[in-house]
Amino acid sequence: MRANCSSSSACAANSSEEELPVGPEAHGNLELVFTVVSAVMMGLLMFSLGCSVEFQKLWAHIRRPWGIAVGLLCQFGLMPLTAYLLAISFSLKPVQAIAVLIMGCCPGGTISNIFTFWVEGDMDLSITMTTCSTVAALGMMPLCLYVYTLSWNLEQNLTIPYQNIGITLVCLTIPVAFGIYVNYRWPKQSKIILKIGAIVGGVLLLVVAVAGVVLAKGSWNSDITLLTISFIFPLIGHVTGFLLALLTHQSWQRCRTISLETGAQNIQMCVTMLQLSFTTKQLVQMLSFPLAYGLFQLLDGFLIVAAYKMYKRRLKNEHRKKDTGCAEGCHKKKSASLKETSAFLEVNEEVAFTPGPSVPMDLHTALEPSGPISSCT
Numbered sequence: 001m002r003a004n005c006s007s008s009s010a011c012a013a014n015s016s017e018e019e020l021p022v023g024p025e026a027h028g029n030l031e032l033v034f035t036v037v038s039a040v041m042m043g044l045l046m047f048s049l050g051c052s053v054e055f056q057k058l059w060a061h062i063r064r065p066w067g068i069a070v071g072l073l074c075q076f077g078l079m080p081l082t083a084y085l086l087a088i089s090f091s092l093k094p095v096q097a098i099a100v101l102i103m104g105c106c107p108g109g110t111i112s113n114i115f116t117f118w119v120e121g122d123m124d125l126s127i128t129m130t131t132c133s134t135v136a137a138l139g140m141m142p143l144c145l146y147v148y149t150l151s152w153n154l155e156q157n158l159t160i161p162y163q164n165i166g167i168t169l170v171c172l173t174i175p176v177a178f179g180i181y182v183n184y185r186w187p188k189q190s191k192i193i194l195k196i197g198a199i200v201g202g203v204l205l206l207v208v209a210v211a212g213v214v215l216a217k218g219s220w221n222s223d224i225t226l227l228t229i230s231f232i233f234p235l236i237g238h239v240t241g242f243l244l245a246l247l248t249h250q251s252w253q254r255c256r257t258i259s260l261e262t263g264a265q266n267i268q269m270c271v272t273m274l275q276l277s278f279t280t281k282q283l284v285q286m287l288s289f290p291l292a293y294g295l296f297q298l299l300d301g302f303l304i305v306a307a308y309k310m311y312k313r314r315l316k317n318e319h320r321k322k323d324t325g326c327a328e329g330c331h332k333k334k335s336a337s338l339k340e341t342s343a344f345l346e347v348n349e350e351v352a353f354t355p356g357p358s359v360p361m362d363l364h365t366a367l368e369p370s371g372p373i374s375s376c377t
Contacts, residue, residue: 039167041204042110043175048197049113049123050179051190057124058180067122067258070248071108071129072136074241074262079104080144082236086229094152095278099286100229102158103270103293105144107133107165110172112264114201115301117194119308121257127176129261134169137269138162159276164269205298223288230292234300237263256308264301267294 061067083104087097108130116126142160149158183190241262245255270290274283 039171041200043171045175045197045201045204046110046113046172047175047179047182048193048200049117049127050176051183051194051197052117052123053127053176053180053183054124055180055184058128061125061128066248067125067245067250067254068129068132070245070250071125071241071258071261072133074237074244074258075108075129075133076105076136076140076144078240078244079237079262079265080148082233082240084148086233090225090229092225092229093285095282095285096223096226096289097152098149098158099226099270099274099289100233101145101148102273103233103265103290105137105141106266106270106273107137107141107168108261109264109266109268111205111297111301112260114198114205115260115264115305116257117198117201118305119256119260120253121260122251122253125254126257126261127172129258131169131172131176133261134165134172134266137165157277159273161269161272161276164272168266168269223285226289227292230289231296233293234263234265234297237265238300238304260301260304264297265293267291267297 080101081104083101087100092100110130113123113126113130117123138160145158179190179193182193238259242255242259245258250258267290270293271287274286274290278286
């Protein structure tokens with residue numbers, strides 16, 4: 001939608017449109033190309049991540065959906081509630097509060113699958129949670145928005161982007177299904193595809209972040225309150241998701257997965273919903289939040305991955321030192337045992353060659369060492 005402006009003084013965009021009439025069209029074409037290319041690249045990425053999914057484990061999550069239930073509770077329970085409390089605590093304007101709430105009601109994004117793979121999380125659970133949350137968004141998004149906006153008296157009717165949700169499901173399920181099939185038929189080739197996909201995924205995240213900022217540079221504003229909320233909101237999602245998974249006695253691998261799935265939201269779906277529901281004048285005050293949330297979401301994800309890699313390297317160093325100390329201890333024990341055995345044999349030889357009354361001796365008893373020879377595994 002575009003706001004109607006009658007004079008150039010009332011709308012600053014009129015002057016630029018008169019000078020460069022082709023500008024908006026070129027910008028729209030560039031945005032369309034960017035959307036199509038990013039969708040294709042995301043489909044290829046999900047295909048490569050699907051190569052890490054085993055059908056038996058995926059079916060096990062569906063048969064006993066405890067992890068999925070905890071993830072959905074975090075996605076449509078904790079995140080909308082957190083968004084509502086942040087909007088109330090910071091006393092946001094109604095238009096800005098709606099932007100924060102819509103972000104909290106969106107399903108999980110595919111970016112969580114990439115970070116889950118990098119932290120060696122449960123990929124079967126991650127992809128299942130992303131798919132289930134996207135399907136559940138068809139009913140949970142309208143319900144959550146209705147419940148939390150009862151006291152706000154909105155003038156506009158919010159439009160749920162059902163078409164965008166359907167496209168997301170198609171781009172998610174079909175490539176993942178192909179990836180699962182490839183992993184089932186050609187497991188060796190699937191590992192190579194997975195490694196290439198992980199590298200391409202990192203490059204894609206950076207390209208999408210930079211291109212998104214450049215394409216939407218006109219939507220940024222200097223509202224420090226929204227920037228603050230966009231910084232702490234994904235962090236709260238990661239922490240609360242991890243704690244809830246821990247309280248429900250999930251494994252450490254599942255805790256990492258649910259944490260990343262909770263804090264990572266579908267930015268494109270939020271932006272689409274804002275564009276369908278509000279005017280251009282209102283979007284100027286709203287679009288900066290999902291863009292900033294997306295950037296901080298990427299930053300938080302990279303920090304979590306870096307922290308996990310450092311933790312894993314530290315564990316490896318500790319195990320290496322422990323193994324080295326064990327090997328040295330084993331070597332010393334074996335040397336001491338050999339010395340005791342050789343000394344015992346020398347004493348027996350002296351006794352055997354000393355003249356005197358003959359004493360019967362069992363050969364096996366004489367050759368046995370006096371103490372046990374310990375081994376170290």
